[in-house]
Amino acid sequence: MGARQREISVSEFFTKNRHLLGFDSPRKALLTCVKEAVDNALDACEEGGILPDVEVKLEIVADDGTPPPASQASRFRITVTDNGPGIVRQQIPRVFAKLLYGSKFHRLRQSRGQQGIGISAAGMYSQLTTGKPVQIISRTGPRTPAHYFEVQIDTRKNEPLVHENKKIAWDRPRGTQVTLEVEGKYQKGRTSVDEYLDQIAIANPHVSLTYQTAEGETRGFQRTVEQLPEQPREIKPHPYGIELGMLLKMLHDTSSHSLAGFLAADFSRVSPQLAKEICRTAGVAPGSKPREVTGDAAEAVYKTLQATRIMAPPTNCLSPIGEKAILSGLYHQIRGEFYTAVSRPPAVYRGNPFAIEAGLAFGSRPADGDNAKAKSKAKAKPEEEGLPLAEGEAEESETELSRLVRYANRVPLLYQQSACATYKATVDTTWKNYGVGQSRGALPQGPMVIFVHMASVWVPFTSESKEAIADYDEIRKEITLALRECGRRLGVFLRRRGRAQSEFRRRNIFELYIEEVAEACNRLKGGKLATQKLKEQLQKIATSKTGGLKTDELLGRTGAGPEGLPDSIIVTEEGIEGDVGVAEPAAAPEAPETATITGKKKLGARSTSKVPSPAEKSPKKSAKKSRKKS
Ligand SMILES: Nc1ncnc2c1ncn2[C@@H]1O[C@H](COP(=O)(O)OP(=O)(O)OP(=O)(O)O)[C@@H](O)[C@H]1O
Numbered sequence: 001m002g003a004r005q006r007e008i009s010v011s012e013f014f015t016k017n018r019h020l021l022g023f024d025s026p027r028k029a030l031l032t033c034v035k036e037a038v039d040n041a042l043d044a045c046e047e048g049g050i051l052p053d054v055e056v057k058l059e060i061v062a063d064d065g066t067p068p069p070a071s072q073a074s075r076f077r078i079t080v081t082d083n084g085p086g087i088v089r090q091q092i093p094r095v096f097a098k099l100l101y102g103s104k105f106h107r108l109r110q111s112r113g114q115q116g117i118g119i120s121a122a123g124m125y126s127q128l129t130t131g132k133p134v135q136i137i138s139r140t141g142p143r144t145p146a147h148y149f150e151v152q153i154d155t156r157k158n159e160p161l162v163h164e165n166k167k168i169a170w171d172r173p174r175g176t177q178v179t180l181e182v183e184g185k186y187q188k189g190r191t192s193v194d195e196y197l198d199q200i201a202i203a204n205p206h207v208s209l210t211y212q213t214a215e216g217e218t219r220g221f222q223r224t225v226e227q228l229p230e231q232p233r234e235i236k237p238h239p240y241g242i243e244l245g246m247l248l249k250m251l252h253d254t255s256s257h258s259l260a261g262f263l264a265a266d267f268s269r270v271s272p273q274l275a276k277e278i279c280r281t282a283g284v285a286p287g288s289k290p291r292e293v294t295g296d297a298a299e300a301v302y303k304t305l306q307a308t309r310i311m312a313p314p315t316n317c318l319s320p321i322g323e324k325a326i327l328s329g330l331y332h333q334i335r336g337e338f339y340t341a342v343s344r345p346p347a348v349y350r351g352n353p354f355a356i357e358a359g360l361a362f363g364s365r366p367a368d369g370d371n372a373k374a375k376s377k378a379k380a381k382p383e384e385e386g387l388p389l390a391e392g393e394a395e396e397s398e399t400e401l402s403r404l405v406r407y408a409n410r411v412p413l414l415y416q417q418s419a420c421a422t423y424k425a426t427v428d429t430t431w432k433n434y435g436v437g438q439s440r441g442a443l444p445q446g447p448m449v450i451f452v453h454m455a456s457v458w459v460p461f462t463s464e465s466k467e468a469i470a471d472y473d474e475i476r477k478e479i480t481l482a483l484r485e486c487g488r489r490l491g492v493f494l495r496r497r498g499r500a501q502s503e504f505r506r507r508n509i510f511e512l513y514i515e516e517v518a519e520a521c522n523r524l525k526g527g528k529l530a531t532q533k534l535k536e537q538l539q540k541i542a543t544s545k546t547g548g549l550k551t552d553e554l555l556g557r558t559g560a561g562p563e564g565l566p567d568s569i570i571v572t573e574e575g576i577e578g579d580v581g582v583a584e585p586a587a588a589p590e591a592p593e594t595a596t597i598t599g600k601k602k603l604g605a606r607s608t609s610k611v612p613s614p615a616e617k618s619p620k621k622s623a624k625k626s627r628k629k630s
């Protein structure tokens with residue numbers, strides 16, 4: 001027995017447990033590889049202060065001879081290229097071929113990646129299923145050469161093996177390109193690569209993305225916000241967020257010379273004054289050497305830290321998406337009639353600051369188009385037109401459930417929905433209060449997309465594959481509050497619209513008779529009546545009896561904003577109410593099939609078949625104005 005004991009390296013562990021990293025089925029594995037590479041690309045660009053231009057390419061690898069159709073292929077080459085700051089040559093092998101190696105784990109700063117496993121795990125999966133090394137090109141600037149690497153993991157040691165390392169000519173001044181050859185399955189629809197990229201576009205309107213699908217079509221997602229999100233700051237841990245073991249480690253590693261100095265320097269929100277007070281309460285000398293504070297003394301310090309009232313951590317380490325950008329993302333990606341967004345103020349769980357944002361896109365809206373004919377056609381046969389629809393638009397039945405799109409630090413979460421705090425909070429919200437049907441323990445019904453985003457310096461995922469957010473009370477509460485506010489606004493919109501519609505119907509009935517009544521009166525008067533004047537007077541009475549101008553306003557017939565509904569957009573046949581706030585997409589999608597994601601054609605209005613050059617891109621303008629004209 002003793003002779004058989006052996007160390008297990010982390011890569012050996014994850015080779016056997018690849019499902020923990022999101023590689024359990026070929027379809028999911030393909031998505032995970034794309035996701036890890038794209039997340040890294042976006043993180044790198046944002047950290048470098050560069051507006052991300054990312055290209056994703058899926059190619060079918062033929063076993064021999066002609067490649068099979070995309071749906072039957074089992075091997076793919078994934079290439080993700082970014083315009084980020086690049087990676088220095090010495091780091092490349094370890095970044096791509098050593099698990100648990102990265103720049104984000106040891107800091108408290110909001111980013112998509114946090115564990116240092118993502119891309120090397122994708123590389124390991126590639127090695128495991130196809131035996132091919134990961135190919136990397138990276139360049140840190142126009143004056144330095146680009147480096148080409150081929151690396152694999154030595155799984156027994158969790159160390160990189162470099163197969164190729166050379167300088168090459170690359171047509172890009174800066175950036176990184178990763179190529180992985182993997183076993184996978186390409187299928188459109190829910191939880192597909194296509195859906196993932198579509199959802200990226202909703203929450204990242206500052207990203208420009210080109211996607212070449214496995215079927216060879218090219219889709220472009222243009223950026224609609226020309227500014228990078230605010231750079232999140234790095235913060236120190238908050239005393240409430242640490243455990244005793246972590247305190248011991250910090251005491252051991254610190255460069256401070258005294259306990260009080262350590263407390264003030266290594267934690268957020270502990271002033272020198274407070275540090276001394278904590279030492280005194282704990283009964284440990286403030287001047288003691290941190291390394292010598294162990295055992296009972298350390299425990300006393302830990303307990304005092306937890307019992308002392310300390311200000312919540314600073315929240316400038318968070319960079320939420322913001323209501324305007326969420327509205328813009330939803331509006332451009334999902335066809336609906338009513339949109340709203342809520343950004344909650346930051347809160348704290350286990351000492352980690354976080355912020356919750358929620359949004360809603362409700363209803364079914366026919367395709368945008370200048371002529372009314374196209375509109376009515378689209379309305380009559382939305383399925384055949386191949387237009388992207390809001391969730392449930394095609395379904396007449398009441399039982400169609402709304403759709404939840406979940407994000408953590410701007411990354412769409414596609415799997416394990418029911419394990420996620422966002423799902424639990426959505427299901428537990430009483431949507432009936434807001435005029436939307438809901439069965440017990442289910443998502444609300446109706447044509448609706450619900451958006452929830454958690455921004456945090458450390459997102460508590462339920463597993464290493466980063467698919468669901470753990471259910472902390474503080475997090476659940478914030479999500480619930482955000483959803484309730486969205487629901488409340490939706491309720492107001494639905495109630496008002498319902499009332500206005502019935503008034504409007506009544507008015508139409510009156511109007512039908514006005515013509516008749518005026519003519520009859522004219523006949524009685526022997527044809528001498530001023531019929532036009534009478535009609536106008538009757539018209540006035542009909543309007544005032546059916547809610548007057550208020551009805552027109554509520555149905556969006558006057559051009560006034562969605563009154564009383566902050567951060568909302570209402571779309572009616574006449575135009576949109578509420579400010580989209582950012583640039584409109586340059587062109588409506590030309591090819592309908594490229595603008596759909598799921599089998600039911602639900603999202604994806606921002607896609608175009610071609611990415612325009614920068615000159616073609618639409619300038620910043622208010623969408624409100626441009627829409628009104630049409
Ligand atoms: N495209 C890229 N450009 C620049 N740096 C990159 C790029 N991809 C990865 N890196 C660097 O490599 C590191 C390791 O990436 P990896 O995806 O393995 O881990 P991570 O992103 O830190 O965390 P996670 O496991 O949660 O994804 C990153 O922390 C980052 O510093």
Ligand SMILES: [Mg+2]
Nearest residue numbers: 040113118119
């Ligand atoms: Mg990563």
